[in-house]
Amino acid sequence: MSFVETIKEAGIVGAGGAGFPTYVKLNAKAEYFIINAAECEPLIETDKYLCRTFPERIIRTAVLVAEHLEAAHCVIATKAKYKREIAALQQEIDRQNAKVEIFGMRTFYPAGDEQVIVQEVTGRSVPERGLPLDVGCVVDNVGTVLSIADALEGKPVSEKYLSVTGAVSHTGMYHVPLGTPITQILESAKLTEREYAVILGGPMMGKMLKTEEEIKKACVTKTTGNLLVLPKDHYLVKRSELPRERMIRQAAAACIQCRMCTDMCPRFMLGHEIRPNVVMRNLWRESMLTDATEFEAAFGSAVNCCSCGVCEMFACPMGLSPRKMNEYAKGLLREKGINPERNMRPQAREGIENRKIPTERLIARLDLTPYVTHELPEERKLSVKECRIPLSQHIGKPALAAVHVGERVEKNALVAQAAEGLSVNIHTGMAGIVKEVTDTYIRICGEEV
Ligand code: SF4
Ligand code: SF4
Incomplete structure (x- = not known):
């Protein structure tokens, strides 16, 4: 079985993001293989734990993936302040004499965003709505690399x-x-x-x-x-309860057009055309904009929003919700079939280094x-004792159940087969009896239940 087929069989998807099937991502050649070990959001501990605990497997597998991609550079991107984790990885790099570099980033949000990492490591901006591969990079989370290590030893996700x-x-x-x-x-x-x-x-x-x-x-x-x-x-729970109509009214009444949401937007700083302040300015007259060109001028830049939340959780001095409004505008653009042109060669804006949000300040702002x-x-x-395994845990079509009620399954058995097209296999992490199979999940109980 080829490298990519092994990864496909094991049902590996991006462990740190939306769940994009890894076999598709790795079916490529790239100049850089970048391992994302930067723990994007505050308080999460998983990437650090994996780096401290499994440095040998991470380095060994990183080298194999880089060889498969024919990558000239294999880089682990992490935060420079993760001293203990960096020491563990560096020790393994030295011991294995591996051609792997560690790139230490400042502690800012969103350091773990795939496009931000590519910019940090290579100085290249990914095109609007593009992929790291468009600029010669493949980025995988450190958890995904460990899943590949498992797959090469015959263990699925x-x-x-x-x-x-x-x-x-x-x-x-x-x-x-x-x-x-x-x-x-x-x-x-x-x-x-x-x-x-x-x-x-x-x-x-x-x-x-x-x-x-x-x-x-x-x-x-x-x-x-x-x-x-x-x-x-x-605060975060209360804030998530704000109804959309109220956010629109607040935008019309309280947006002072200071532009902080745009000027601090990480994607804007990469050179993308994204202007949440313009979206906010135009919300009150949405129903009056009947001309498609005018509508695109007002709301079109929302398509480049990655929903990182910097604008509304940190930048806006008025406590408004430009991220949610961008999401709303995206829906309107879809409904009207408006698909703004993409800038395929964005250049990072001047001052990008000074617009990074220190994670500590963000934590304080979020009351965390x-x-x-x-x-x-x-x-x-x-x-x-019991698992309820969803058939859709990834981007693409849901997998198709491959077991029936009453069947006994062993740990690591295939329980749902990838559908045709973009989809992945799903395996059980628990031995037991299948108690329920529906269109959306499979329920398995340990045998003693
Ligand atoms: S959520 Fe806000 S800051 Fe983040 S990409 Fe969208 S507009 Fe920019
Ligand atoms: S930061 Fe807030 S007040 Fe300033 S332009 Fe953006 S939404 Fe309006």
Whole structure:
């Protein structure tokens, strides 16, 4: 089996992002192979934990992937302040005499954004709505590299490392089967709040779960890297409850057109045409804009927004919501079939170095300072009795169930087959009996249940 076929069989998707199938990404040649170990969002601990714990496997596999891509450069991009992790990786690089460099970045948000990393490492700006490959780079998360290491040893993606942070007694690392209910992890993490919400991912771009039903239904997928627990009355939870109509009214009434949202936007600084202040300025007259050219001039730049949240969670002095309004404008553009031209050769804007948002300031702004832990998280054990494995944990078509109710499955068995086209295989991280198969998930219970 070829390198790419092995990765495809193992069902590997980007471990740190939206879940793009890795076999597609690696079916290429590139000048740079960049490993993203920068932990993009505040409070997440997973990349650091993996670097400290598995440096030998990370370096060994990084070299193999770089050889496959015929990359001249293999670079691990991380934050320069992760001294312990860098020391562990460097020791392995020296021991293996590996052609791998470590690139230490400042501690800013969004240091782990794929396009920002490419700019930092190579000085090249990825085209608007483009891919790192457009400028000769392939970027994979460090967790994805470890999944490749597993695949080369015959193990598919069936378990996931994730950190649990926020309003819990101890920030902890968990290694659990895919489909593990998050309620089970929360129980073990010892919540410190009776009324709480959970963010799947980080505080800037993660998915907020507020109701008991949402939390009960949620389970670990191939892209879950962190659970952030917050009290129900926390600023971030309250802010996520703001209805859209109110955001539009606030934009019309309170936007002072200071342009801070645009000037601090990481994508604007890469040279992309993205102007949230223009979107905000025009919201009040949306229904009056009947001409497509006029409409595009007002809202077109929203298509280049990556939803990083810098504009609304940090830049805007009026507490407005330009990110949400960009998302709204994107929907309007889709409805009208407007697809603005792409700048294929953007150049980073002057001053890009001075517009990086220090993570510490962001943490303070988000009212997360009480949850910063200076201790290394310990790995906590969990005995999982039941998994609910979603058939869609990736970008592309959902996988198709390949098991039936009553069937006994072993750990690492294939339970859903990739659909035709863009899709990935799904495996179980737990041996047991299949109790339920639906269009969206497979439920497996450990045999003692
Ligand atoms: S969310 Fe805001 S800061 Fe981030 S890319 Fe979109 S407009 Fe720029
Ligand atoms: S930062 Fe806020 S107030 Fe300033 S232009 Fe942007 S949305 Fe308006």
